[in-house]
Every structure is written in C-alpha cells, then in structure tokens.
Amino acid sequence: MVAETLFAVRRNARLYRRSLGAVVRAVLEYVADFWILIAAGIVTQSLGLVFLSVVMSRVPHLNGWSYPEMVLIYGLAGVSSGIVPVLSDGIWQLASFIHNGQLDYALTRPAPPLMQVMSAWVGFNGVGDLVASAAMLTWALTRVDVHWTPLNVLILLILMISGIALRLAMCVVANTVSFWLRMPMPMFAMTAWQVGELARYPLGIYGFGLRFLLGAAAPFAFAGFFPAAWLLDRGGYAWLGILTPVVAVLWWIFAVWLFRRGLRRYDSAGH
Amino acid sequence: MALLEAHDLTKTFRRPEKDPGLRGSFKHLFQRKYSTKTAVGGVDLSIEAGEAVAYVGPNGAGKSTTIKLLTGIVEPTSGEVRIGGLVPHRNRVANSRQIGVLFGQRTQLWWDLPVRESLALLRDMYDLSPDRFRAQLKRFDEVLGLDELLPVVARKLSLGQRMRADLACALLHDPRIVFLDEPTIGLDIAVKDRVREFLRQLKAEGTTIMLTTHDLGDIEDTCERIVIIDGGRVIYDGSLAQVKDRYARERRVHLQLGSELTVTELADRFPQATVTAGAEGRREFTIAFDKAELTAGAVLAGVAQIAEVLEVKIDEPAIEDVVRKVYAGELLLAEGSTP
Numbered sequence: 001m002v003a004e005t006l007f008a009v010r011r012n013a014r015l016y017r018r019s020l021g022a023v024v025r026a027v028l029e030y031v032a033d034f035w036i037l038i039a040a041g042i043v044t045q046s047l048g049l050v051f052l053s054v055v056m057s058r059v060p061h062l063n064g065w066s067y068p069e070m071v072l073i074y075g076l077a078g079v080s081s082g083i084v085p086v087l088s089d090g091i092w093q094l095a096s097f098i099h100n101g102q103l104d105y106a107l108t109r110p111a112p113p114l115m116q117v118m119s120a121w122v123g124f125n126g127v128g129d130l131v132a133s134a135a136m137l138t139w140a141l142t143r144v145d146v147h148w149t150p151l152n153v154l155i156l157l158i159l160m161i162s163g164i165a166l167r168l169a170m171c172v173v174a175n176t177v178s179f180w181l182r183m184p185m186p187m188f189a190m191t192a193w194q195v196g197e198l199a200r201y202p203l204g205i206y207g208f209g210l211r212f213l214l215g216a217a218a219p220f221a222f223a224g225f226f227p228a229a230w231l232l233d234r235g236g237y238a239w240l241g242i243l244t245p246v247v248a249v250l251w252w253i254f255a256v257w258l259f260r261r262g263l264r265r266y267d268s269a270g271h
Numbered sequence: 272m273a274l275l276e277a278h279d280l281t282k283t284f285r286r287p288e289k290d291p292g293l294r295g296s297f298k299h300l301f302q303r304k305y306s307t308k309t310a311v312g313g314v315d316l317s318i319e320a321g322e323a324v325a326y327v328g329p330n331g332a333g334k335s336t337t338i339k340l341l342t343g344i345v346e347p348t349s350g351e352v353r354i355g356g357l358v359p360h361r362n363r364v365a366n367s368r369q370i371g372v373l374f375g376q377r378t379q380l381w382w383d384l385p386v387r388e389s390l391a392l393l394r395d396m397y398d399l400s401p402d403r404f405r406a407q408l409k410r411f412d413e414v415l416g417l418d419e420l421l422p423v424v425a426r427k428l429s430l431g432q433r434m435r436a437d438l439a440c441a442l443l444h445d446p447r448i449v450f451l452d453e454p455t456i457g458l459d460i461a462v463k464d465r466v467r468e469f470l471r472q473l474k475a476e477g478t479t480i481m482l483t484t485h486d487l488g489d490i491e492d493t494c495e496r497i498v499i500i501d502g503g504r505v506i507y508d509g510s511l512a513q514v515k516d517r518y519a520r521e522r523r524v525h526l527q528l529g530s531e532l533t534v535t536e537l538a539d540r541f542p543q544a545t546v547t548a549g550a551e552g553r554r555e556f557t558i559a560f561d562k563a564e565l566t567a568g569a570v571l572a573g574v575a576q577i578a579e580v581l582e583v584k585i586d587e588p589a590i591e592d593v594v595r596k597v598y599a600g601e602l603l604l605a606e607g608s609t610p
Contacts, residue, residue: 011398018395026383029424105379107344110367111396264346267284268339270376 019119041128072140077224078133085123095178101269163223169251179262275318280350325490328500371446375453380425397444431462448479529579
C-alpha cells in the first residue's frame with residue numbers, strides 16, 4: 001500500500017515535471033514574451049517595495065515592525081506567491097477550459113486531471129516575482145535581529161515550503177469555484193488573489209474583519225506573515241506560524257475534494 | 272459479458288430560460304427559471320470485443336453526449352455504463368488505459384508543441400517503453416504518414432494533418448476500444464481515404480470501434496453494425512446489411528431503347544413498378560421497383576419482348592439514402608431489432 005502510494009507520487013511528480021518542461025519549451029518559441037514576462041514580474045515586485053519604502057521613510061516603525069522586518073514579510077509572501085505562476089499557471093485557465101469544454105481529453109488520460117490542468121501553462125512573470133522577492137528576503141534576513149541556529153533555519157525552510165503549498169491550494173480552490181460559476185474568466189480567483197496582497201503587511205495594522213479574513217477564512221497570512229512572526233518571535237502571532245504545515249495539508253485536502261466535486265458537474269460543451 | 276455495456280443511460284442538462292436581449296438576462300438574475308433538456312434518454316447498448324459499431328444520427332441527436340458518457344468525461348444523470356467491468360466516470364485513470372478517444376472537432380495535441388512532443392508526453396502518461404513507442408510511431412507512419420508531421424508545431428498543421436496526428440494520439444497505447452467522434456469531418460477525399468484505410472486496419476487487428484459520422488462512406492466498409500439515434504433515443508440497432516436489406520430495397524433500372532414506347536405500355540407490363548420517362552422522351556425510361564416483388568432480370572426480359580434495349584444502368588440505394596429518409600421522418604424503423 002505504502003509502496004504503491006509512493007510509486008504513484010513519484011510517477012505523478014515525473015509527469016508533472018515533464019509536462020511543465022514541455023510548456024517551457026513551447027513558451028520559449030516566443031523569446032520576447034519570455035523576457036518581457038520576467039521583467040514584468042521584477043518590476044511589479046520592485047514597485048511594491050518602493051511603495052513600502054516610501055511609507056517606512058515617514059514612519060520608522062509600523063505597528064511595532066521595523067523596515068527590515070516589513071521587507072522580510074513582504075519578501076516571504078512574495079516568494080510563495082511567485083512560485084504559484086511557475087508551478088501551476090494552468091489553473092488560471094480552468095474557467096475557460098470548463099466554459100469551452102476543453103477538459104474532455106484530460107479526463108480520458110491516465111493522469112490526475114487537476115495535475116494536467118495545473119501544468120498546462122507556466123507563467124514566467126513568476127520567475128521575475130521570485131527573483132525580486134528572493135533578493136528582498138536575502139537583504140532582510142541579513143538585517144533582522146535573529147539568533148540563527150540550524151534548527152530555526154530548518155524550520156524556516158519547512159514553513160516556507162508549507163506556505164508555498166498553502167498558496168497553491170488556495171489558488172486551486174479559488175479557481176475550482178469556476179465549476180459552479182460558469183464564467184469563462186476566473187473572476188473569483190482574481191479577486192481572491194488581490195485580497196492575498198493585503199497579507200504582505202503585518203496583520204496587526206488591520207481591524208478585526210480583515211484580520212479574521214487573512215488569518216482564518218482565507219489564511220494568506222500563513223504564507224508570509226505568520227512564519228515571519230514565528231522567526232522574529234513577535235507578539236501573539238508567533239505560535240501561529242508553526243501551524244503553517246497543518247493549515248497547508250488541510251487546504252490541500254479541501255482543494256482536492258472540491259475539485260473532484262467540481263468535475264462531477266462538468267458538462268463539456270456541445271452535444 | 273460484452274466489452275461495453277450501457278443500460279438506460281440518461282443525461283439531462285439544465286438550461287436557463289431567458290427572455291431575449293439584455294433585459295431578459297437581467298430579469299434572469301432575479302427570477303431564475305430553468306428547463307431541463309434530455310440529451311440522451313435511456314440508451315441501452317452492448318458492444319462485444321472486436322465489433323465495429325457505427326453510431327449515426329442527425330445533428331443534436333445526442334451522439335457526442337453518448338460518447339462523453341461512455342468515456343467517463345461526463346457523469347450520467349441516471350443509468351449505468353461499464354467498459355471491461357469498469358465504470359468510466361468512477362475509474363477514470365484505470366479506464367483511460369483501455370479506451371482511446373478522438374473528437375474530430377477538437378485536438379488533443381499541445382497547441383504550441385511539435386507533434387513529436389505531444390506524443391512523447393502521452394507516451395509518459397501511458398507508461399510506454401521506448402521500444403514500444405518507436406514501434407507504434409513506425410506503424411502509424413505506414414498508414415497515416417506520420418513521420419512528416421512529427422517536427423511540425425500543432426498550430427501549423429492543416430486540418431487533415433491534425434486529424435492524422437490526433438488518430439495517432441488516440442491509438443498510441445493500443446486501446447481495447449476506441450471511440451471516434453466524427454474522425455473525417457472537414458477532410459478532403461484523399462485524407463478521408465487514408466483515415467478509412469486506417470479504420471479497416473484497426474478492425475482487422477481486432478480493435479473494438481465505435482464511430483460517429485455524418486459521412487456514411489466511413490462506415491460502409493468498416494462497420495457491420497449500425498445504431499441510429501434520434502432525439503436522444505436509439506431508434507435502430509442492427510446489422511448494416513439488414514438495414515439495407517429491409518429498408519434499401521428499391522432498385523432503379525434506367526433503360527435506353529432502340530425503338531419508341533410510351534409510359535403506359537411499360538406501366539401495364541409492370542404493375543408493381545413505377546415508370547417515368549427520361550430526358551429523351553419515348554426512348555428513355557426509369558423503372559423503379561421493390562426488389563422483393565420484381566427483379567432487374569425480369570424487367571429486362573419483359574422490356575426486350577416489346578423493344579430493343581440499347582443501354583442499361585441499375586441503381587442500388589446507398590445506406591446514406593436510408594438514413595437520410597430516417598432523419599427526414601419518412602421512414603420508421605422497426606424498434607427493438609437486435610443484430
């Protein structure tokens with residue numbers, strides 16, 4: 001049983017990699033698009049940082065957080081959201097796949113349909129996001145006041161990976177809603193993504209409503225702010241950061257369940 | 272047990288009922304009204320391994336929906352399907368290894384990739400060994416001329432080339448049963464012939480085939496069984512020869528005579544037949560009759576007694592004519608016929 005599961009996981013991982021690789025080769029057919037998208041990612045992230053810097057030059061501490069700490073949160077959230085387009089940009093096409101009946105063939109192949117959808121496209125803007133966010137993160141990590149031990153480096157890595165997994169799951173859930181909405185555009189998911197941008201700042205600056213939204217209902221805060229709070233051992237939020245892996249697993253279970261429910265509603269197109 | 276068993280298969284769609292125009296659409300936001308449309312209603316079907324079945328019917332009859340139900344793409348509203356003991360929409364992954372699917376209207380090739388890469392991705396999904404993959408490509412090259420398409424990016428393919436590549440995709444893993452939904456749609460004669468040749472070969476190799484088409488030329492030399500569907504219901508299921516035998520009995524003998532005759536003179540001689548004069552008035556006639564009541568030989572012998580026969584041409588109706596009449600509602604086929 002365990003061996004079978006492991007075999008399936010390895011097989012799917014290989015298929016996922018092969019599928020993404022094929023798309024990368026396809027995108028590289030259009031060289032200009034490739035560079036423009038990467039540049040776009042870097043510019044977007046840098047603009048966000050400029051905004052943050054302007055604010056922080058007026059107020060040296062925001063809700064008790066210093067500038068490097070703010071950049072740490074910003075960069076951490078940026079890394080997790082930047083990986084989503086690289087690993088699963090195809091999920092944004094789910095709404096149009098459903099609308100145009102383009103899931104037909106995916107459902108007749110021996111690979112999980114969700115995997116086939118996620119790996120249907122690669123968003124190179126994510127590479128730009130990642131480069132810029134990783135640079136911010138590196139800059140911030142060398143400036144914040146943390147006593148580094150092998151253990152907290154390891155835990156930080158686990159929290160980052162969990163944060164990425166959580167963002168992916170949330171993105172799947174937000175797009176899977178398209179099975180019920182039937183619009184050719186993923187409006188719901190795009191709105192949700194915008195909400196996620198709010199989670200790149202300390203949660204304490206918001207009122208109760210937004211704190212509840214970002215910390216519990218749509219817990220984007222686990223993909224940046226809570227892990228940062230844990231690392232910096234800050235306030236009442238530190239213990240929440242360590243829960244990130246649990247939250248990520250729960251969201252993935254929900255995402256897979258929801259996607260399966262959605263597929264049962266799939267009607268294809270035409271007769 | 273048959274390879275494919277479908278029992279009382281039904282699919283209904285819920286359709287919003289809107290008044291026309293923007294106004295109607297706004298109204299629908301607040302007063303939701305839906306109607307249900309039955310795309311497929313209670314289809315029973317059983318296909319034995321090795322059979323080749325033509326599934327025909329007018330546009331909107333429910334052909335594609337049936338294929339989507341049988342392949343597990345869409346869940347039935349009610350009823351059951353089993354292919355090789357598996358329920359397609361419950362065991363999609365296991366089922367996909369035994370079925371091959373082609374929708375002529377839609378490609379499964381990766382749009383921005385060369386055909387070779389699409390096939391390689393499918394090879395990985397179906398866990399084909401490199402040797403097996405090479406052997407398959409060679410086989411497809413022989414009938415479909417695949418080699419020249421391998422380096423071409425899918426979006427640059429012509430329709431005929433695309434269909435050939437898609438056939439290779441559908442059959443790469445040697446499925447036990449293959450569903451082909453309009454595999455010759457929009458193709459020119461040369462490519463059509465190639466596809467038909469490929470179908471004949473598949474049949475000879477023992478692959479079970481279910482084929483929908485509007486071009487009945489596709490089925491005449493491949494399928495021995497025909498299922499006709501209309502309004503989501505099977506209205507005929509039986510052998511192709513039997514359909515022809517039972518419903519394509521009309522024969523037309525065209526005659527050119529050396530001497531002049533009148534329509535009445537001929538009609539009196541053959542009361543069971545319909546006689547019409549041709550373009551050349553009294554020297555050209557067409558005699559139509561039911562082959563169960565009269566034979567072409569008897570007609571010729573009868574005419575020869577009263578006039579010299581110069582030219583003879585005998586027309587047999589194609590299966591196409593039969594199906595056309597069924598579509599038009601001129602012919603009611605006996606229900607519940609089995610092969």
